[in-house]
Amino acid sequence: MIKKLGAEFLGTFWLVFGGCGSAVLAAAFPEVGIGLLGVSFAFGLTVLTMAYTVGGISGGHFNPAVSVGLTVAGRFPASSLVPYIIAQVLGAIAAAGVLYVVATGKAGAELGGFASNGYGEHSPGGYSLTAALVIEVVLTAFFLLIILGSTHGRAPAGFAPIAIGLGLTLIHLISIPVTNTSVNPARSTGQAIFAGGWAIEQLWLFWVAPIVGAIIGAVVWKVVGEKD
Numbered sequence: 001m002i003k004k005l006g007a008e009f010l011g012t013f014w015l016v017f018g019g020c021g022s023a024v025l026a027a028a029f030p031e032v033g034i035g036l037l038g039v040s041f042a043f044g045l046t047v048l049t050m051a052y053t054v055g056g057i058s059g060g061h062f063n064p065a066v067s068v069g070l071t072v073a074g075r076f077p078a079s080s081l082v083p084y085i086i087a088q089v090l091g092a093i094a095a096a097g098v099l100y101v102v103a104t105g106k107a108g109a110e111l112g113g114f115a116s117n118g119y120g121e122h123s124p125g126g127y128s129l130t131a132a133l134v135i136e137v138v139l140t141a142f143f144l145l146i147i148l149g150s151t152h153g154r155a156p157a158g159f160a161p162i163a164i165g166l167g168l169t170l171i172h173l174i175s176i177p178v179t180n181t182s183v184n185p186a187r188s189t190g191q192a193i194f195a196g197g198w199a200i201e202q203l204w205l206f207w208v209a210p211i212v213g214a215i216i217g218a219v220v221w222k223v224v225g226e227k228d
Helices: 002-026 035-058 064-072 078-103 129-150 160-179 185-195 205-224
Strands: none
Touching: 002 035, 002 078, 002 185, 035 160, 064 078, 064 129, 064 185, 064 205, 078 185, 129 160, 129 205, 185 205
């Protein structure tokens, strides 16, 4: 279990540092900024690379909502759920802390929202709480479907991390303008702790919506995907 938790810590650290780091440090860098497309691919690549690296140790969840969804789907033991979530959140906080040190390491640094997730006036596109709730639920549900389907025995072996990584990329391409994209409560928590203020106040949504979405995705898969 210690190795599994360590793998989840490292995987979530890499997801947050790579994904949020690209948003904070590189998205709008003068003249050569990577933009929303680059940030979307950064998140997808973090999951793809760490799924291949440590997925064989822990299953490569890196996300409390994914762990909940896999538990509901019967793919993950409930007894391991809380330790996994703790390891994931700690990994996200550690990554956000390192990113904070780097991001504040130049004169006149302005962190802005520090890649935190938000709705209303803190949504990148000004989208409402309802819009944020709906998109986070729907996209997390489909993320679980992608995970459950690509790791099923019927799927070609060895390709699941690619499908999952590209799925997360697509999710970010759709929803960065709405919420800055969470679908991952640990990712949201790490950034919110260092952004403070409104990010902490709105954090509840980015726990509730992804977990609800993950449960929906798991239930849909059990009805549709597990039938022969």
